[in-house]
Amino acid sequence: MSGNGFGTLFRFTTFGESHGPAIGCVVDGVPPRIPLSEADLQPWLDRRKPGQNRFVTQRQEPDAVRILSGVFEGQTTGTPIGLLIENTDQRSKDYGEIAQQFRPGHADVTYWQKYGIRDYRGGGRSSARETAMRVAAGGVARAVLNALVPGGVIIRAALVQLGPHRIDRSRWNWETVNTNPFFCPDPGAVADWEAYLDGVRKAGSSCGAVVEVVADNVPAGLGAPVYDKLDADLAKALMSINAVKGVEIGDGFDTAAYSGEDNADEMRMNADGSIRYLSNHAGGILGGIATGQPVIARMAVKPTSSILTPRHSVDIHGTEVDVRTKGRHDPCVGIRAVPVAEAMMAVTLADHLLRHRGQCGSR
């Protein structure tokens, strides 16, 4: 395999290029008798869909997902679930220059170096279009988590930094997230972000972002030390998303400056016999195993290099060129990465839920 699948027991494998006929995936290992239909998956895909406002690419893709197998009379059967999305708006006609040139900061050059061939149309396999299948698989994972975990697992993400502009965390409001084009949880930041990103967009430039993803009601005990720690698998899951350059769990890099006294999440007992933590610096994971607190991760998304300003580059013949990227691009790819981060959290948790059940049973 060359790395196009994710997970051990809940495992999905994706295929498809940006401008091929379709993208798809197979989700293997789904427990049987879980209610599932296309209507359960489509809303997650719609959140990631391009063309929804002026801050994301204007490519128009309905991204209508079809379930081809593994579901019978509204329930999963335990057999693999085939998912397919047809590509409809490819516009691959005018790839003259890009076919030969490497966009700086893109995977163009490395795919060429690795494989000696590449489907250059729209970035081919390295296009963020692949993330639609992550979101679809994430929808299946959510259905699994909700069916098997009493009370369900709530997975939500938000943009906590746009370019250099961070939110004020004291104003965090999950309801705000779905009422603005940035998935911003801070109602006080939206207007500023709008002005900032309009400027970026009009300049033909781009900016980075930080996404935070939180999972509530994760059962204590999920995770598989030593190498498949829950946070290690989350780090891999999030770092595998296009353009991500950093991942943190809980307080992340800030903990480097903490003292041991500050960092320890103290414990007390609840009246019902469960453990109550007085803080959550650990982001819900200790020793690679979930504590039962919210699992919290953040990821840094670099600015796309698809910009109007010409940059020095080279082409496949070794000629020096200057590259200027026209076409329909996201000024901040971090925005549409928000539902993708949720999806990767979901698939990671679903996998560890099944792995835990396999080794330790239902306790």
Add this chain to the structure above:
Amino acid sequence: MSGNGFGTLFRFTTFGESHGPAIGCVVDGVPPRIPLSEADLQPWLDRRKPGQNRFVTQRQEPDAVRILSGVFEGQTTGTPIGLLIENTDQRSKDYGEIAQQFRPGHADVTYWQKYGIRDYRGGGRSSARETAMRVAAGGVARAVLNALVPGGVIIRAALVQLGPHRIDRSRWNWETVNTNPFFCPDPGAVADWEAYLDGVRKAGSSCGAVVEVVADNVPAGLGAPVYDKLDADLAKALMSINAVKGVEIGDGFDTAAYSGEDNADEMRMNADGSIRYLSNHAGGILGGIATGQPVIARMAVKPTSSILTPRHSVDIHGTEVDVRTKGRHDPCVGIRAVPVAEAMMAVTLADHLLRHRGQCGSR
């Protein structure tokens, strides 16, 4: 499996508890006819060994590694390499309280929640003692990289932040790293760090750190999109190290505040037909595939919670207790994580080297 192995083709699996009779590992998939002996592995283990100065735990372990198989007449045979280190200084006599109590910020509570049983002696399986085997496996990986990559791959790590104190990167000197007890690359920072960490140690406290690891001469093309991106696997590798809470590739979280113009690593041609990059914000990886530039990663290490100040906690019976950790602990576990970070870089690169060769041949 419950996650005690790492890698696909170059794969190692470790076992052993802090206070059991021995720790060990099996390294499977090593190419044949590579020169290897215990003398090639021991120096890396010695760098990680406890008890070497006053800034690390005073536990005395020779950490002498034995090769039990897979090497014949000084060369690897292609069969699995069994490695074993006997535990000699366990002092497991006085674990009375700790046997029942959960140290805050430690894996005590989560192992208990997951398994319903734990070897509490010295942290058992969750002890950083396990990382000795990572370093041993890393030594094998270095031998593989050096044998298969012309010119060899140079993997070096350093501590770039100790508690709140960062190095001045303009003074970076790799030679300095091995001349101070902190693996600090900034000669101007050592004295301050010494004073700072003495204070932490005498207070019975602890502090965090940031480790940076750099691999030079990594062949372009290593990496396996989409989910097993080189940076995704590195993120997993580093995040799986005890106490790590964040991982960055290249400029990492800083890129969130960059513009697309700033972030793109521009390219020119060298006279010899190779590509010259004008910067390395990407940390040597684009689209999950190595560019040929240095591969750069950083990881944040939280402060250990083994401190003298009592912290609120609970015990296995659900009683609220206050825990105060005596015993021989590292005031900054980030220091001894430096050779571990190198090892995890080495095993990740060795695995991707073999994977690349499997799919793409020797080009």
Add this chain to the structure above:
Amino acid sequence: MSGNGFGTLFRFTTFGESHGPAIGCVVDGVPPRIPLSEADLQPWLDRRKPGQNRFVTQRQEPDAVRILSGVFEGQTTGTPIGLLIENTDQRSKDYGEIAQQFRPGHADVTYWQKYGIRDYRGGGRSSARETAMRVAAGGVARAVLNALVPGGVIIRAALVQLGPHRIDRSRWNWETVNTNPFFCPDPGAVADWEAYLDGVRKAGSSCGAVVEVVADNVPAGLGAPVYDKLDADLAKALMSINAVKGVEIGDGFDTAAYSGEDNADEMRMNADGSIRYLSNHAGGILGGIATGQPVIARMAVKPTSSILTPRHSVDIHGTEVDVRTKGRHDPCVGIRAVPVAEAMMAVTLADHLLRHRGQCGSR
């Protein structure tokens, strides 16, 4: 995962039910720059296609395979290859009784016991229809083998036993195989087999068979001891085919009655410095590694239990019933298993070729 994929480096994962909208698979790990098109795959599928003569099921399926990804301008790109076949002739209308009853000797009852739900239409996931995707993946594997092995690898299978009737091996002729409806290599047996199977068919009965598959020009050295021996993986590959109950390598069960003197394949040197074996009892594999001789395997295929004679069974309510299977079935499923056996040989060899190259390079 629940076992719907095969292989380590050359890995394919299939999905789809007999009477769902489509079946498909993803082939991951294919080396880049290998010529491939749908025209390379279709001939193999056509050999397995139902409805070609009176000795196989009369279901009419064009089995037209589409490549959805991973191929660009006629060459593989190294990215996953998505393959899809639409189901066109499902006739799922009249499954009244079968929906509730378990056919003896079929997977109906065990799927129900395992999952508590099943897609009963045409056998659902347990239908031999799934083997179409094996044949498609096998076509990709053949392209890989032919591109990477000088001279190519020739993989051919034949039916060596139909019911109780064995071929006379002294009359073996590979050219005969494609000139009769049984893939029979013995021209002297065809007429008898025709008469025999007509009798079986008219009686509404069924019979078993033995398939032999041979791979010529397999490079010495393929295989991965100890658990992933080439013969162990072949045994798994062939035993995973529907209705297979036994697998042999080389002389197989006959070797139990051999003496050591008989069994040893003696060696002499060829003038060109290669080894010449004086016999091939081992079937081309020693210690799990290919010797360079032809790799030979056989598999026993049981008779399908889809017969007209009523058999005792039970239904999903625990009521005793008698089941009589009407519909369009193969009187001998072993016939159409011939191209499937070839495909499983091909994927196993392609996987081990890449694995060998990964660990040992090109030698």
Add this chain to the structure above:
Amino acid sequence: MSGNGFGTLFRFTTFGESHGPAIGCVVDGVPPRIPLSEADLQPWLDRRKPGQNRFVTQRQEPDAVRILSGVFEGQTTGTPIGLLIENTDQRSKDYGEIAQQFRPGHADVTYWQKYGIRDYRGGGRSSARETAMRVAAGGVARAVLNALVPGGVIIRAALVQLGPHRIDRSRWNWETVNTNPFFCPDPGAVADWEAYLDGVRKAGSSCGAVVEVVADNVPAGLGAPVYDKLDADLAKALMSINAVKGVEIGDGFDTAAYSGEDNADEMRMNADGSIRYLSNHAGGILGGIATGQPVIARMAVKPTSSILTPRHSVDIHGTEVDVRTKGRHDPCVGIRAVPVAEAMMAVTLADHLLRHRGQCGSR
């Protein structure tokens, strides 16, 4: 990895050469809180131990297994179990000729072709000595099965054919198996076998055998279609044992000559609501999933080529030689393969038990 591990959730990885300092393995994924000690493993190893009677090799190895990790206060902890056996009777002094020559029918030549190097002492990694670790891992698997399956799973094997001599199945008596040096279940065959094998032994020859292994009380539902069918994984498990050339499930190759009427295992209901099968041609597996009937497999073991009669061969320099194998060898390696077959059945079932629990829960 190069194939030295087996299993998905219950996974063990072995290492060690015949004449190295030790052999060992790591068993990962064992559920926690299962009673386990060295005394649970040793009896299985003792059954396989060499030197116990004149029909097996006279090498003397105590094969005392040590548990190095993963067990605490008599119970498994869920962390990996390290197992080690020191090699004590290696006698590697006189390997002069064998170091250069390839024994026909042995892996000598293929290891050389694959790796370009080999530890020739006693067969190195390809020695059946490796199977001691399979038996040790099998002991752990038995403990898992017995702890998790109500009533336990009973796994027993016997030799059903020695050279050309088959048992009379009507006289099968499990109690007989442990009262003769052949693990023969037919009390009427023992004397004849003794005379026959004495003849083989005195002639410096060797013979093959067939081993049958049966697992009683396997829960219905174990198995993971499509490629990881229970029988496919069993086939791989058994075929991976040294010298095995064929594997059958249930009636195996005989089913090729059956009619569909004969082959269908009919079903009736028991008073307690469970299904009663009127026969077990399927060997307890349908569609790759256990039916709840006894799981039955057979494997053919070829005669070892370590014989006194000289055979044509070549050496590492390409010179033609004649090889005559002196030393302490088993006249019938099939005998000591009996406990190994049991072990491989045990590990396969334990793995599928955990996999089933992971996907489908405890139902």
